[in-house]
Amino acid sequence: MARDQIDPTALTSRDELVAWLEAGCRPDAEFRVGTEHEKFPFHVADLTPVPYAGPAGIRAMLEGMQGLLGWEPIVDAGEIIGLYDVTGGGAISLEPGGQFELSGAPLETIHQTCSELYAHLAQVKEIAEPLGLGFLGLGMSPKWTLAETPVMPKRRYEIMTRYMPKVGSRGLDMMYRTCTVQANLDFSSEADMVKKMRVGLALQPIATALFANSPFTEGKPNGLLSARSEIWRDTDNDRAGMLPFAFEDGFGFERYVDYALDVPMYFVKRGDVYHDVAGASFRDLMQGKLAQLPGELPSVSDWTNHLSTIFPEVRLKRFLEMRGADGGPTSRICALPAFWVGIYYDALSLDGAWELVKGWTAEQRQALRDAVPREGLRATVAGRTVLEVAKDALKLAEDGLKRRKRLNWIGEDETIHLRPLMQVVEEQRTLAECLLDKFAGEWGGKIDPVFAEMAY
Template sequence: MARDVVDSEVVESRDALVGWLEAGCKPAGPFRVGTEHEKIPFYRADHSPVPYGGERGIQALLEGMRAHLGWDGIQDHGNLIGLYDVDGEGAISLEPGGQFELSGAPLDNAHLTADELDRHLAACRKVGEPLGIGFLTLGMSPKWSLAETPVMPKSRYAIMARYMPKVGTRGLDMMFRTSTVQVNLDFMSEQDMVAKMRVGLALQPAITALFANSPFTDGKLNGLVSARSEIWRHTDPARTGMLAFAFEPGMGFERYVDYALDVPLYFVKRGDHYEDVAGASFRDLLAGRLKQAPGERATLADWANHLSSIFPEVRLKRYLEMRGPDVGPPERIVA
């Protein structure tokens, strides 16, 4: 999941939200491509999950990666929960169950993506092997149960975990047990964005099928080729799935803003504190009448963070995210 955005500029109107998306338009070509992928850490000795703490835990893995890469740390109430390159060349973050995510840099072509991935996986091996840690590139953790899955100390995930069972039956499985690869694409105009979103949405079912890679659950075959995609069908209908409106006349930045405004919030972040407002309306925050946060007004950071908590098959931010595939072996990540 994306790093939280920090921008305290108050949003005065819906038009400002539309403008924030419009600012993502890039000059006409050459466009760049970004790749994000998650993998599941495990102990090689007994194939058990890796907890956050301890001498050989996720925190130690992050500390080792920080020393190896020279990247800066991201903290959440004193816990190291991610890394980032100050020059914008990528970031490492933790998913709720410890899934280790690389958010790659925007690059000119897939050949450079392959080079980036090779460097990252080499770093993971160099740091992970002395800790006895390996990495699974499967769309779902194949062996341990939800109860056996470690919980990462990230404030936003605690809010999400409390909310998920209220809106679906598989949200916790999605959070703690699945892994994906995402492709991020530039657009040069609203028209270009709409065309790419429509093509992307139309392709996602085929892409999910082509890259299906989650046939095991709780140590046995689950009868599916992509359990991850089935889990997403039962997570939260308000913020997941296909976007039928994207194919209707009038689709554009404004239509996506209206969709996002109707997706319930998870949290509002002020300083280092996450206020649990799960289920509340961004429209109320925009108007300054959010009951859970009296007097607070929406900021651009609130908007960016809210957009990152919406999970359709193709997601619009200041670029387009294609979200359909299970993660797989390195060559499939590049593909």
């Protein structure tokens, strides 16, 4: 989650909310891809989690990164909680349990995304190593209990922490013990957004299976391949899930706005104060009916902040956020945007992806979503296995990237970044299954080796 937005422009009508989303449309030539990833910091010496304060804490890490990069600090109640590049580049932010996130800049190619990632990891290492810190690439914290997990000093997270247990059983696990990698992609029109939203929602469980990498909880196998994905099934179903209405006739910006208007809010920020309005709707705010802020009407900041607290499998802002993948090693972070760019940014591949999924019913899509965290590539949809669908989807992505012809400095196109996913389908094994085999075999039933195996 990046920094809160600051735009005091008043919003007075539903049409303005729709227009705000519609302003995200851009010509194909201006399409970009942004990649976000989270990782777990840990003390190398004893594999314990890293608190915010202290000489080798998260604050020290951020201060070191600020000195190295020259980025501007993001401050909350006097505490540094992130950094951002004022030239329009990336941002570094903290998830609730100290997960360290890079929100990458919008870039033209996957090659550039990978260069950005490698530079970031080198910078992180330069600051972290003298502090005795390492970073772990998994979808769920493999060892620490919720009680052992540190809490970051971000006031919006305090509000969420109070609210989450009221609306699901796994919200605190989601906040404090999971990591994801996410790709953000553009659309050219409302019709283009609709097609991409539908393809993205339908294929998101396929991506979840390909990237499954969270098989451990509190030192033991948890019976799942993507525990992170399973956690989302009971985090807060008012704001998560597969959005079946996106496949109904007439879906577009207006329908998404109507959905977002009724998703419960967490907070309204006025000046430096976070007002806890958890459970109230944005529709209430539009009508000046918030009990906590009677007569108060929304600003653009309120709208953008609210949209960032809605968590469906594909999220609509002024771009589309693909939210189905577990955090993982460096190659997987580059593979996720490659998968979606290959499908989304080539007309033939996007059409082919829609042909692949358009016959699935809402019930089939939901059953697929429910099965994948446990069954991975063996789950089925419409009489086919996820493995079979994944092969087709990867072929579409590969063909789309070939047609894009974006070459690196030695003449390779972007298909090189799909190799880790090609390996998954060739071996018919997820990364989670590989780690489970090591746990049962060479690790001798001990979780600690995963910190060496999956460290950046």
